[in-house]
Amino acid sequence: MKNPENNPISTEIKEDGSFNRQTNRFITPFGNKEGDLPVEKGRYRLLWSAVCPWAHRSVIVRKVLGLEDVISLGTASPMRPKLPHVDWEFSLDDGNLDPILKIRYMSEIYLKTDPTYQGRPTVPVIVDIKEKKVVNNDYFKLTNYLENDWKPYHKDNAPELYPESLRQEISNLNDVIFNEVNNGVYKCGFAQSQEAYEEAYDVLFTRLDKLEEHLGERRFLFGDFITDSDVRLYATLIRFDVAYYSAFKTNRNRIVDFHHLWGYLRDLYQTPGFGDTTDFHAIKVHYHLSNHIGSNDHKGENILPKGPDLSGLLSDHGRQALSKHKSKFLII
Structure with missing residues:
Protein backbone atom coordinates (compact mmCIF):
# COMPACT_ATOMS: atom_id res chain seq x y z
CA MET A 1 0.00 0.00 0.00
CA LYS A 2 1.24 3.45 -0.87
CA ASN A 3 1.63 6.00 1.92
CA PRO A 4 -0.17 9.33 1.91
CA GLU A 5 2.16 12.16 1.04
CA ASN A 6 1.56 13.77 4.44
CA ASN A 7 2.49 10.62 6.37
CA PRO A 8 5.60 11.41 8.46
CA ILE A 9 6.51 7.73 8.78
CA SER A 10 6.33 7.01 5.04
CA THR A 11 10.09 6.35 4.90
CA GLU A 12 9.71 3.83 7.74
CA ILE A 13 7.28 1.52 5.97
CA LYS A 14 8.80 -1.53 4.27
CA GLU A 15 7.63 -3.03 0.98
CA ASP A 16 5.52 -5.61 2.82
CA GLY A 17 3.65 -2.85 4.67
CA SER A 18 5.38 -3.40 8.01
CA PHE A 19 6.69 -0.57 10.18
CA ASN A 20 10.47 -0.24 10.58
CA ARG A 21 11.25 2.54 13.07
CA GLN A 22 13.93 5.08 12.13
CA THR A 23 17.32 4.84 13.81
CA ASN A 24 18.56 7.49 16.22
CA ARG A 25 20.87 10.14 14.82
CA PHE A 26 22.47 11.50 18.03
CA ILE A 27 23.92 8.63 20.03
CA THR A 28 27.06 9.97 21.75
CA PRO A 29 27.07 8.37 25.22
CA PHE A 30 27.45 10.07 28.57
CA GLY A 31 30.55 9.16 30.55
CA ASN A 32 34.15 9.93 31.43
CA LYS A 33 35.90 8.62 28.33
CA GLU A 34 37.30 10.86 25.62
CA GLY A 35 34.48 11.91 23.31
CA ASP A 36 31.74 11.13 25.84
CA LEU A 37 29.20 13.74 26.87
CA PRO A 38 30.25 15.24 30.21
CA VAL A 39 28.01 14.52 33.19
CA GLU A 40 27.32 17.98 34.59
CA LYS A 41 24.49 19.29 36.75
CA GLY A 42 22.41 22.01 35.10
CA ARG A 43 23.96 21.62 31.67
CA TYR A 44 21.21 19.62 29.96
CA ARG A 45 17.49 19.81 29.27
CA LEU A 46 15.33 16.75 28.64
CA LEU A 47 12.60 17.47 26.10
CA TRP A 48 9.58 15.19 26.12
CA SER A 49 5.86 14.91 25.60
CA ALA A 50 3.71 13.11 28.15
CA VAL A 51 2.12 11.08 25.36
CA CYS A 52 5.32 9.34 24.24
CA PRO A 53 6.23 6.05 25.96
CA TRP A 54 9.92 6.36 25.05
CA ALA A 55 10.06 9.79 26.65
CA HIS A 56 7.89 8.80 29.61
CA ARG A 57 10.26 6.10 30.77
CA SER A 58 13.13 8.62 30.84
CA VAL A 59 11.01 10.96 32.97
CA ILE A 60 10.09 8.10 35.32
CA VAL A 61 13.76 7.21 35.84
CA ARG A 62 14.69 10.89 36.24
CA LYS A 63 12.18 11.20 39.08
CA VAL A 64 12.78 7.83 40.73
CA LEU A 65 16.51 8.57 40.93
CA GLY A 66 16.05 12.17 42.11
CA LEU A 67 17.49 13.94 39.07
CA GLU A 68 14.78 16.62 38.73
CA ASP A 69 17.12 19.40 39.92
CA VAL A 70 20.02 18.06 37.87
CA ILE A 71 18.46 17.79 34.40
CA SER A 72 15.67 20.26 33.58
CA LEU A 73 12.50 19.23 31.76
CA GLY A 74 10.75 20.78 28.76
CA THR A 75 7.28 19.54 27.85
CA ALA A 76 5.76 19.57 24.36
CA SER A 77 2.03 19.53 23.64
CA PRO A 78 0.15 16.28 22.93
CA MET A 79 -1.18 17.85 19.73
CA ARG A 80 1.20 17.97 16.80
CA PRO A 81 0.92 20.66 14.14
CA LYS A 82 1.66 19.93 10.48
CA LEU A 83 4.16 22.48 9.13
CA PRO A 84 4.06 20.82 6.48
CA HIS A 85 5.62 17.95 8.45
CA VAL A 86 4.25 16.77 11.78
CA ASP A 87 6.26 18.33 14.62
CA TRP A 88 6.25 18.69 18.39
CA GLU A 89 5.21 22.15 19.64
CA PHE A 90 5.84 23.93 22.95
CA SER A 91 2.36 25.43 23.00
CA LEU A 92 1.91 24.61 26.71
CA ASP A 93 4.45 27.32 27.61
CA ASP A 94 3.90 31.08 27.75
CA GLY A 95 4.35 32.61 24.33
CA ASN A 96 4.42 29.13 22.75
CA LEU A 97 8.15 28.93 23.43
CA ASP A 98 10.23 26.61 25.59
CA PRO A 99 11.29 29.00 28.38
CA ILE A 100 14.94 27.87 28.36
CA LEU A 101 15.69 27.11 24.71
CA LYS A 102 13.32 29.73 23.24
CA ILE A 103 12.11 27.37 20.51
CA ARG A 104 8.52 26.80 19.41
CA TYR A 105 8.98 23.55 17.49
CA MET A 106 11.14 20.53 18.23
CA SER A 107 12.50 20.54 14.67
CA GLU A 108 14.18 23.90 15.37
CA ILE A 109 16.69 22.41 17.80
CA TYR A 110 17.35 19.42 15.52
CA LEU A 111 18.01 21.66 12.52
CA LYS A 112 20.15 24.05 14.57
CA THR A 113 22.27 21.05 15.52
CA ASP A 114 22.37 19.57 12.02
CA PRO A 115 20.93 21.66 9.14
CA THR A 116 20.89 18.53 6.97
CA TYR A 117 18.78 16.50 9.41
CA GLN A 118 15.87 14.86 7.58
CA GLY A 119 14.43 12.42 10.12
CA ARG A 120 11.49 12.94 12.42
CA PRO A 121 12.29 15.24 15.37
CA THR A 122 11.74 12.68 18.11
CA VAL A 123 11.39 12.72 21.89
CA PRO A 124 12.99 12.16 24.29
CA VAL A 125 15.95 14.29 23.38
CA ILE A 126 18.72 15.71 25.54
CA VAL A 127 19.81 19.25 24.64
CA ASP A 128 23.01 20.94 25.79
CA ILE A 129 21.72 24.23 27.19
CA LYS A 130 25.10 25.94 26.78
CA GLU A 131 25.43 25.01 23.13
CA LYS A 132 21.68 25.01 22.34
CA LYS A 133 22.19 21.76 20.44
CA VAL A 134 20.91 18.20 20.54
CA VAL A 135 23.45 15.84 22.08
CA ASN A 136 21.49 12.61 22.50
CA ASN A 137 18.16 11.23 21.28
CA ASP A 138 18.98 7.57 21.88
CA TYR A 139 15.74 6.67 23.65
CA PHE A 140 16.79 3.02 23.90
CA LYS A 141 19.87 3.72 26.05
CA LEU A 142 18.92 6.99 27.73
CA THR A 143 17.50 5.44 30.90
CA ASN A 144 20.66 3.34 31.26
CA TYR A 145 22.79 6.48 31.09
CA LEU A 146 20.67 8.07 33.81
CA GLU A 147 20.96 4.93 35.92
CA ASN A 148 24.72 4.48 35.55
CA ASP A 149 26.62 7.56 34.39
CA TRP A 150 24.51 10.00 36.39
CA LYS A 151 24.88 8.02 39.61
CA PRO A 152 26.95 10.76 41.35
CA TYR A 153 23.80 12.90 41.32
CA HIS A 154 21.31 10.24 42.44
CA LYS A 155 19.38 10.99 45.61
CA ASP A 156 20.26 9.16 48.80
CA ASN A 157 18.88 5.62 48.85
CA ALA A 158 18.01 5.73 45.15
CA PRO A 159 17.09 2.26 43.85
CA GLU A 160 19.40 0.24 41.62
CA LEU A 161 17.35 0.03 38.44
CA TYR A 162 20.18 -1.46 36.38
CA PRO A 163 22.29 -3.48 38.84
Whole structure:
Protein backbone atom coordinates (compact mmCIF):
# COMPACT_ATOMS: atom_id res chain seq x y z
CA MET A 1 0.00 0.00 0.00
CA LYS A 2 1.24 3.45 -0.87
CA ASN A 3 1.63 6.00 1.92
CA PRO A 4 -0.17 9.33 1.91
CA GLU A 5 2.16 12.16 1.04
CA ASN A 6 1.56 13.77 4.44
CA ASN A 7 2.49 10.62 6.37
CA PRO A 8 5.60 11.41 8.46
CA ILE A 9 6.51 7.73 8.78
CA SER A 10 6.33 7.01 5.04
CA THR A 11 10.09 6.35 4.90
CA GLU A 12 9.71 3.83 7.74
CA ILE A 13 7.28 1.52 5.97
CA LYS A 14 8.80 -1.53 4.27
CA GLU A 15 7.63 -3.03 0.98
CA ASP A 16 5.52 -5.61 2.82
CA GLY A 17 3.65 -2.85 4.67
CA SER A 18 5.38 -3.40 8.01
CA PHE A 19 6.69 -0.57 10.18
CA ASN A 20 10.47 -0.24 10.58
CA ARG A 21 11.25 2.54 13.07
CA GLN A 22 13.93 5.08 12.13
CA THR A 23 17.32 4.84 13.81
CA ASN A 24 18.56 7.49 16.22
CA ARG A 25 20.87 10.14 14.82
CA PHE A 26 22.47 11.50 18.03
CA ILE A 27 23.92 8.63 20.03
CA THR A 28 27.06 9.97 21.75
CA PRO A 29 27.07 8.37 25.22
CA PHE A 30 27.45 10.07 28.57
CA GLY A 31 30.55 9.16 30.55
CA ASN A 32 34.15 9.93 31.43
CA LYS A 33 35.90 8.62 28.33
CA GLU A 34 37.30 10.86 25.62
CA GLY A 35 34.48 11.91 23.31
CA ASP A 36 31.74 11.13 25.84
CA LEU A 37 29.20 13.74 26.87
CA PRO A 38 30.25 15.24 30.21
CA VAL A 39 28.01 14.52 33.19
CA GLU A 40 27.32 17.98 34.59
CA LYS A 41 24.49 19.29 36.75
CA GLY A 42 22.41 22.01 35.10
CA ARG A 43 23.96 21.62 31.67
CA TYR A 44 21.21 19.62 29.96
CA ARG A 45 17.49 19.81 29.27
CA LEU A 46 15.33 16.75 28.64
CA LEU A 47 12.60 17.47 26.10
CA TRP A 48 9.58 15.19 26.12
CA SER A 49 5.86 14.91 25.60
CA ALA A 50 3.71 13.11 28.15
CA VAL A 51 2.12 11.08 25.36
CA CYS A 52 5.32 9.34 24.24
CA PRO A 53 6.23 6.05 25.96
CA TRP A 54 9.92 6.36 25.05
CA ALA A 55 10.06 9.79 26.65
CA HIS A 56 7.89 8.80 29.61
CA ARG A 57 10.26 6.10 30.77
CA SER A 58 13.13 8.62 30.84
CA VAL A 59 11.01 10.96 32.97
CA ILE A 60 10.09 8.10 35.32
CA VAL A 61 13.76 7.21 35.84
CA ARG A 62 14.69 10.89 36.24
CA LYS A 63 12.18 11.20 39.08
CA VAL A 64 12.78 7.83 40.73
CA LEU A 65 16.51 8.57 40.93
CA GLY A 66 16.05 12.17 42.11
CA LEU A 67 17.49 13.94 39.07
CA GLU A 68 14.78 16.62 38.73
CA ASP A 69 17.12 19.40 39.92
CA VAL A 70 20.02 18.06 37.87
CA ILE A 71 18.46 17.79 34.40
CA SER A 72 15.67 20.26 33.58
CA LEU A 73 12.50 19.23 31.76
CA GLY A 74 10.75 20.78 28.76
CA THR A 75 7.28 19.54 27.85
CA ALA A 76 5.76 19.57 24.36
CA SER A 77 2.03 19.53 23.64
CA PRO A 78 0.15 16.28 22.93
CA MET A 79 -1.18 17.85 19.73
CA ARG A 80 1.20 17.97 16.80
CA PRO A 81 0.92 20.66 14.14
CA LYS A 82 1.66 19.93 10.48
CA LEU A 83 4.16 22.48 9.13
CA PRO A 84 4.06 20.82 6.48
CA HIS A 85 5.62 17.95 8.45
CA VAL A 86 4.25 16.77 11.78
CA ASP A 87 6.26 18.33 14.62
CA TRP A 88 6.25 18.69 18.39
CA GLU A 89 5.21 22.15 19.64
CA PHE A 90 5.84 23.93 22.95
CA SER A 91 2.36 25.43 23.00
CA LEU A 92 1.91 24.61 26.71
CA ASP A 93 4.45 27.32 27.61
CA ASP A 94 3.90 31.08 27.75
CA GLY A 95 4.35 32.61 24.33
CA ASN A 96 4.42 29.13 22.75
CA LEU A 97 8.15 28.93 23.43
CA ASP A 98 10.23 26.61 25.59
CA PRO A 99 11.29 29.00 28.38
CA ILE A 100 14.94 27.87 28.36
CA LEU A 101 15.69 27.11 24.71
CA LYS A 102 13.32 29.73 23.24
CA ILE A 103 12.11 27.37 20.51
CA ARG A 104 8.52 26.80 19.41
CA TYR A 105 8.98 23.55 17.49
CA MET A 106 11.14 20.53 18.23
CA SER A 107 12.50 20.54 14.67
CA GLU A 108 14.18 23.90 15.37
CA ILE A 109 16.69 22.41 17.80
CA TYR A 110 17.35 19.42 15.52
CA LEU A 111 18.01 21.66 12.52
CA LYS A 112 20.15 24.05 14.57
CA THR A 113 22.27 21.05 15.52
CA ASP A 114 22.37 19.57 12.02
CA PRO A 115 20.93 21.66 9.14
CA THR A 116 20.89 18.53 6.97
CA TYR A 117 18.78 16.50 9.41
CA GLN A 118 15.87 14.86 7.58
CA GLY A 119 14.43 12.42 10.12
CA ARG A 120 11.49 12.94 12.42
CA PRO A 121 12.29 15.24 15.37
CA THR A 122 11.74 12.68 18.11
CA VAL A 123 11.39 12.72 21.89
CA PRO A 124 12.99 12.16 24.29
CA VAL A 125 15.95 14.29 23.38
CA ILE A 126 18.72 15.71 25.54
CA VAL A 127 19.81 19.25 24.64
CA ASP A 128 23.01 20.94 25.79
CA ILE A 129 21.72 24.23 27.19
CA LYS A 130 25.10 25.94 26.78
CA GLU A 131 25.43 25.01 23.13
CA LYS A 132 21.68 25.01 22.34
CA LYS A 133 22.19 21.76 20.44
CA VAL A 134 20.91 18.20 20.54
CA VAL A 135 23.45 15.84 22.08
CA ASN A 136 21.49 12.61 22.50
CA ASN A 137 18.16 11.23 21.28
CA ASP A 138 18.98 7.57 21.88
CA TYR A 139 15.74 6.67 23.65
CA PHE A 140 16.79 3.02 23.90
CA LYS A 141 19.87 3.72 26.05
CA LEU A 142 18.92 6.99 27.73
CA THR A 143 17.50 5.44 30.90
CA ASN A 144 20.66 3.34 31.26
CA TYR A 145 22.79 6.48 31.09
CA LEU A 146 20.67 8.07 33.81
CA GLU A 147 20.96 4.93 35.92
CA ASN A 148 24.72 4.48 35.55
CA ASP A 149 26.62 7.56 34.39
CA TRP A 150 24.51 10.00 36.39
CA LYS A 151 24.88 8.02 39.61
CA PRO A 152 26.95 10.76 41.35
CA TYR A 153 23.80 12.90 41.32
CA HIS A 154 21.31 10.24 42.44
CA LYS A 155 19.38 10.99 45.61
CA ASP A 156 20.26 9.16 48.80
CA ASN A 157 18.88 5.62 48.85
CA ALA A 158 18.01 5.73 45.15
CA PRO A 159 17.09 2.26 43.85
CA GLU A 160 19.40 0.24 41.62
CA LEU A 161 17.35 0.03 38.44
CA TYR A 162 20.18 -1.46 36.38
CA PRO A 163 22.29 -3.48 38.84
CA GLU A 164 25.55 -4.75 37.44
CA SER A 165 24.85 -8.33 38.52
CA LEU A 166 21.74 -8.44 36.31
CA ARG A 167 22.76 -5.99 33.62
CA GLN A 168 23.10 -8.46 30.76
CA GLU A 169 19.83 -10.20 31.62
CA ILE A 170 18.02 -6.88 31.88
CA SER A 171 19.44 -5.76 28.54
CA ASN A 172 18.41 -9.03 26.90
CA LEU A 173 14.88 -8.70 28.25
CA ASN A 174 14.73 -5.05 27.21
CA ASP A 175 15.41 -6.12 23.62
CA VAL A 176 12.49 -8.53 23.76
CA ILE A 177 10.16 -6.00 25.40
CA PHE A 178 11.09 -3.37 22.83
CA ASN A 179 10.66 -5.51 19.74
CA GLU A 180 7.55 -7.39 20.79
CA VAL A 181 5.69 -5.02 23.15
CA ASN A 182 6.95 -1.39 23.17
CA ASN A 183 7.43 -1.21 19.42
CA GLY A 184 5.07 -4.11 18.91
CA VAL A 185 1.97 -1.97 19.42
CA TYR A 186 3.31 0.51 16.86
CA LYS A 187 3.96 -2.32 14.42
CA CYS A 188 0.25 -3.09 14.73
CA GLY A 189 -0.93 0.51 14.55
CA PHE A 190 1.36 1.63 11.74
CA ALA A 191 1.12 -1.52 9.61
CA GLN A 192 -0.08 -0.87 6.07
CA SER A 193 -0.90 -4.42 5.07
CA GLN A 194 -3.18 -6.99 6.69
CA GLU A 195 -0.39 -9.54 6.81
CA ALA A 196 2.06 -7.20 8.60
CA TYR A 197 -0.63 -6.17 11.09
CA GLU A 198 -1.64 -9.72 11.96
CA GLU A 199 1.95 -10.87 12.33
CA ALA A 200 2.71 -8.03 14.76
CA TYR A 201 -0.57 -8.64 16.60
CA ASP A 202 0.23 -12.32 17.16
CA VAL A 203 3.77 -11.58 18.36
CA LEU A 204 2.48 -8.92 20.76
CA PHE A 205 -0.13 -11.08 22.43
CA THR A 206 2.09 -14.15 22.56
CA ARG A 207 4.55 -12.08 24.57
CA LEU A 208 1.85 -10.59 26.80
CA ASP A 209 0.61 -14.11 27.55
CA LYS A 210 4.13 -15.15 28.59
CA LEU A 211 4.51 -12.06 30.77
CA GLU A 212 1.14 -12.77 32.37
CA GLU A 213 2.31 -16.26 33.32
CA HIS A 214 5.68 -15.01 34.57
CA LEU A 215 4.19 -12.27 36.74
CA GLY A 216 1.90 -14.77 38.41
CA GLU A 217 4.95 -15.89 40.41
CA ARG A 218 7.00 -12.71 40.79
CA ARG A 219 6.05 -9.24 41.95
CA PHE A 220 8.27 -7.58 39.34
CA LEU A 221 10.07 -8.90 36.28
CA PHE A 222 13.22 -9.81 38.20
CA GLY A 223 11.66 -10.66 41.54
CA ASP A 224 11.27 -8.36 44.53
CA PHE A 225 12.58 -5.09 43.10
CA ILE A 226 11.85 -2.71 40.23
CA THR A 227 14.37 -2.60 37.40
CA ASP A 228 14.80 -0.72 34.14
CA SER A 229 12.81 -3.49 32.43
CA ASP A 230 9.76 -2.76 34.58
CA VAL A 231 9.96 0.93 33.65
CA ARG A 232 10.00 0.03 29.96
CA LEU A 233 7.10 -2.41 30.18
CA TYR A 234 5.04 0.02 32.28
CA ALA A 235 5.25 2.75 29.65
CA THR A 236 3.39 0.55 27.16
CA LEU A 237 0.99 -1.19 29.55
CA ILE A 238 -0.27 2.08 31.01
CA ARG A 239 -1.20 3.34 27.52
CA PHE A 240 -2.68 0.08 26.33
CA ASP A 241 -6.33 0.27 27.38
CA VAL A 242 -6.50 4.06 27.00
CA ALA A 243 -5.01 4.25 23.51
CA TYR A 244 -3.49 1.23 21.81
CA TYR A 245 -6.45 -1.13 22.27
CA SER A 246 -8.64 0.94 19.96
CA ALA A 247 -6.33 3.36 18.12
CA PHE A 248 -3.78 0.67 17.17
CA LYS A 249 -6.24 -2.25 16.86
CA THR A 250 -4.48 -4.27 19.57
CA ASN A 251 -7.89 -5.50 20.64
CA ARG A 252 -7.64 -9.16 21.64
CA ASN A 253 -7.51 -8.26 25.34
CA ARG A 254 -7.22 -5.16 27.46
CA ILE A 255 -4.60 -5.15 30.22
CA VAL A 256 -7.43 -5.10 32.77
CA ASP A 257 -8.44 -8.50 31.36
CA PHE A 258 -5.09 -10.04 32.39
CA HIS A 259 -5.21 -10.92 36.09
CA HIS A 260 -1.47 -10.68 36.83
CA LEU A 261 -0.52 -7.96 34.34
CA TRP A 262 -3.33 -5.79 35.70
CA GLY A 263 -2.17 -6.26 39.29
CA TYR A 264 1.42 -5.59 38.24
CA LEU A 265 0.39 -2.41 36.44
CA ARG A 266 -1.54 -1.18 39.49
CA ASP A 267 1.49 -1.92 41.68
CA LEU A 268 3.75 0.20 39.49
CA TYR A 269 1.18 2.97 38.99
CA GLN A 270 0.98 3.41 42.75
CA THR A 271 4.79 3.66 43.02
CA PRO A 272 6.16 7.25 43.23
CA GLY A 273 7.56 8.31 39.85
CA PHE A 274 5.16 6.17 37.81
CA GLY A 275 1.54 7.21 38.26
CA ASP A 276 2.42 10.80 39.15
CA THR A 277 4.19 11.25 35.80
CA THR A 278 1.34 9.64 33.81
CA ASP A 279 -0.99 12.07 32.02
CA PHE A 280 -4.02 10.18 30.72
CA HIS A 281 -5.68 13.28 29.29
CA ALA A 282 -2.63 14.07 27.16
CA ILE A 283 -2.40 10.44 26.04
CA LYS A 284 -6.05 10.35 24.96
CA VAL A 285 -5.81 13.71 23.18
CA HIS A 286 -2.79 12.56 21.22
CA TYR A 287 -3.96 9.14 20.16
CA HIS A 288 -7.63 9.94 19.59
CA LEU A 289 -7.81 13.59 18.50
CA SER A 290 -4.57 14.02 16.59
CA ASN A 291 -3.75 11.83 13.64
CA HIS A 292 -0.10 11.41 14.55
CA ILE A 293 0.42 9.08 11.64
CA GLY A 294 -0.52 11.72 9.09
CA SER A 295 -1.86 15.23 9.53
CA ASN A 296 -3.63 16.28 12.71
CA ASP A 297 -6.20 18.52 11.10
CA HIS A 298 -9.00 17.45 13.42
CA LYS A 299 -12.36 19.20 13.34
CA GLY A 300 -14.96 19.95 15.97
CA GLU A 301 -16.83 16.74 15.36
CA ASN A 302 -13.96 14.69 16.76
CA ILE A 303 -14.79 13.45 20.24
CA LEU A 304 -12.41 12.57 23.05
CA PRO A 305 -13.29 9.13 24.51
CA LYS A 306 -14.71 9.37 28.01
CA GLY A 307 -13.47 5.94 29.03
CA PRO A 308 -12.03 3.67 30.06
CA ASP A 309 -12.67 3.77 33.80
CA LEU A 310 -9.22 4.18 35.34
CA SER A 311 -10.24 4.26 39.00
CA GLY A 312 -9.18 0.64 39.39
CA LEU A 313 -5.54 1.65 39.10
CA LEU A 314 -5.72 2.85 42.70
CA SER A 315 -7.29 -0.35 44.05
CA ASP A 316 -5.39 -2.81 46.25
CA HIS A 317 -3.16 -4.99 44.08
CA GLY A 318 -2.04 -7.45 46.74
CA ARG A 319 1.23 -8.18 44.99
CA GLN A 320 3.31 -7.80 48.15
CA ALA A 321 2.52 -11.47 48.73
CA LEU A 322 4.88 -12.33 45.88
CA SER A 323 7.84 -10.41 47.32
CA LYS A 324 9.45 -13.51 48.81
CA HIS A 325 10.25 -14.84 45.33
CA LYS A 326 13.92 -14.29 44.42
CA SER A 327 14.36 -16.18 41.16
CA LYS A 328 15.77 -14.64 38.03
CA PHE A 329 14.01 -14.04 34.76
CA LEU A 330 14.16 -17.11 32.52
CA ILE A 331 11.29 -16.89 30.02
CA ILE A 332 13.01 -15.17 27.08
